[in-house]
Amino acid sequence: MKTVEKLGIYGGTFSPIHNGHIRAAEKFLSDIELDRLLIMPAAIPPHKAADGVSGEDRLEMARIAFEGADPRLEVCDFEVRREGRSYTINTLEHFTSPDRRIYMLVGTDMFLTLPEWRRAEDIFRLADIVLMRRERLDETGRLIAEKKLGYERDFGARVHIIDEEPLEMSSTELREKLRRGEPVDKLIPDGVARYIREKKLYTEG
Numbered sequence: 001m002k003t004v005e006k007l008g009i010y011g012g013t014f015s016p017i018h019n020g021h022i023r024a025a026e027k028f029l030s031d032i033e034l035d036r037l038l039i040m041p042a043a044i045p046p047h048k049a050a051d052g053v054s055g056e057d058r059l060e061m062a063r064i065a066f067e068g069a070d071p072r073l074e075v076c077d078f079e080v081r082r083e084g085r086s087y088t089i090n091t092l093e094h095f096t097s098p099d100r101r102i103y104m105l106v107g108t109d110m111f112l113t114l115p116e117w118r119r120a121e122d123i124f125r126l127a128d129i130v131l132m133r134r135e136r137l138d139e140t141g142r143l144i145a146e147k148k149l150g151y152e153r154d155f156g157a158r159v160h161i162i163d164e165e166p167l168e169m170s171s172t173e174l175r176e177k178l179r180r181g182e183p184v185d186k187l188i189p190d191g192v193a194r195y196i197r198e199k200k201l202y203t204e205g
Contacts, residue, residue, distance in 0.1 A: 004099055004100065005035045005099060005100045006032065006033065006034045006101055007038070007101070007102050008029065008032060008036065008038065008105065008130075009037075009040060009091065009095065009102060010024070010028060010037060010039050011040040011042055011091065011104075011105075012040075012041070013042055013058065013171070014039075014041045014061065015051055015053050015171060016053075016058070016171070016174065016178075016192060016196060016201070016202070017061050017062050017188070017189075018174055018187055018188045019186070019188060020169075021065070022065055022069075022189070023164070025037060025039060025066075025073060027132070027162055027164060028103075028105050028162065029070060029072060031162050032103050032160065032162075034072065034103065037072055037073050038074055038075075038076040038078075038095075039062050039066060039073065039074065040075075040076045040078060040079055040091065041055060041058040041059050041075075041077075041079065042055075042086040043055045043079050043081075043085070051202075053201050055079075055080035056080065057195075057199060057201060058080075059075065059077055060195065061192045061195055062075045063075045064189065064195055065189045065191070067191065078091065078094065078095075079091060087118050088104070088117060089118055089119040089126075092104070092122075092123060093126065096126050102126060102127040102128065103127065104123075104127040104129055105132060106130070106131055106132070107131075108131070108133065108134065108140060108144065111131045112143065112144070112147055114129070114151065115151075120155070121155060124155040124157040124158075125155075128158040128159070129151070129157060129159045129160070131148075131159065131160070131161045131162065132162050132164050134165070148161070169187055178196060178201070178202035178203075
């Protein structure tokens with residue numbers, strides 16, 4: 001019997017990649033028991049404004065962050081190398097294969113707006129959706145439960161939920177600390193911090 005590869009895709013701006021991203025990737029890999037996990041920095045994310053840091057720099061920071069990590073973790077340059085905007089459906093179609101099952105990791109904001117994404121029906125058809133959930137008992141937690149049921153009913157979606165501890169800091173707050181020259185110890189890997197300093201990324205002007 002032919003084996004089916006369980007392929008995870010974890011996309012995002014990763015600007016900069018930080019310890020929260022690394023923990024999320026490791027938990028995604030272990031909880032879903034993936035054969036392979038692609039860490040995929042986006043070129044020009046449709047949902048986020050550019051912050052002046054190139055795709056090449058974000059790609060290199062991701063490579064540094066996962067250096068020496070589990071060999072099933074790969075930093076993938078597919079979206080950075082593509083021309084034009086990064087749309088999830090294009091990436092899923094590229095990696096779809098009869099002998100592969102794709103799992104796509106999303107955060108809460110992305111999960112709640114999935115039906116608004118380009119060709120949402122095809123996204124649900126081509127990939128299992130894995131939500132990295134931080135909210136459990138509050139209003140957002142109840143909304144997540146409602147959306148999950150709706151996606152399964154309306155789209156035949158396959159939704160998995162992984163619980164995660166809240167991050168100490170968002171990427172936006174981290175960029176602000178870097179711009180102000182404040183220490184970011186314990187928030188990003190040492191190698192990434194060194195790369196940011198050497199390349200003078202996230203500085204004023």
